[in-house]
Amino acid sequence: MSSIHYFQRYSQPENVATNNTLLLLSRLYQESPNKFKGFLNDLLDDNDLEAGIQFNQQQKGKGSIPDGSLSQVSFKVVVETKLHKHFSLQQLTEHLKSFGKEQHQVLLSLSPKQPDNSMKSQIETAVSNFNNQNKTSIKYLPTTFQEIVTKFNNSLEVHDYELIEVIDDFEAYCIHDRLITDEEARMRVVTCGWTLQENFKFNLYYDPADRGFSDHNYLGIYADKSVRGIGKIENIITANLLPTGQLQIIDSTTTVTPQQKHNIIEVIAEAQTNNNWNIATGHKFFCVKQFYQTDFRKTTKYPLQGSKFFNLKDQLKVTTLPTTQEIAEQLSKIQW
Structure with missing residues (x-):
């Protein structure tokens, strides 16, 4: 009998790769918002990003000091996935319109390999121009499936047995579909x-x-x-x-x-x-x-x-x- 997998196989469309990656991240958030925060900060290289509800006591407001408050920092990560490293500049530029008034805005390109240096430069220029014209603060981040696996593992402890099993299966899926190669x-x-x-x-x-x-x-x-x-x-x-x-x-x-x-x-x-x-x-x-x-x-x-x-x-x-x-x-x- 074959093993039960957390992530679907036997298909390589980009939406499957995206869905499996989002499923992985949602699993981490459900298990531990704090670990999810650490993973995101590591992935996005942003130590100030808060994920989840913040509990504050005696925090001064406008004209008063309430006894306590619950708040949540808004962030949005827009993901574009390719099964290769050749992204469309026009497509990514169109994705910039998906952002609103979030405090943290990230355009994430996900692929087996990092885009070429020239493509990265073109995307960064397009994002910078869009930010200047629309008063947004979008950050462009290219990443790979291998980086997702590595940084997910970095967020875990040795006793996180179930999450280790989950990330191992995600890595196996990526290797199976050649999203991670040797x-x-x-x-x-x-x-x-x-x-x-x-x-x-x-x-x-x-x-x-x-x-x-x-x-x-x-x-x-x-x-x-x-x-x-x-x-x-x-x-x-x-x-x-x-x-x-x-x-x-x-x-x-x-x-x-x-x-x-x-x-x-x-x-x-x-x-x-x-x-x-x-x-x-x-x-x-x-x-x-x-x-x-x-x-x-x-x-x-x-x-x-x-x-x-x-x-x-x-x-x-x-x-x-x-x-x-x-x-x-x-x-x-x-x-x-």
């Missing part, structure tokens, strides 16, 4: 025979901007039938080097640091000098904090062609990944 443990191995020294020197790998790839968190650089280095991706930047020598950022997954800009400019020059490759335009750069040396050796006959994905948790037989340096050390002890 991409944080995925390593994409790419061939770098001609550029290995540059990759280590500048802690990045580059590809044509129009070449697609599936989500991954780690990058492995391969040469001579072995993965020679591994790094955790910090930023994926699409950029052009202008004739003036300035770097034009087309897109990025997070804020571009001065060091990342410097490394991209330098690697563009070295690619031209060392290999006569012009990568000044039409390329994306996968920036890692550091490539750590490893020797994750391929034992089968033929060398790697193209790229290959590995689940690092499976390779290392762990449930929680260690540091990138420790991953590199452990990969040196195994083969594929």
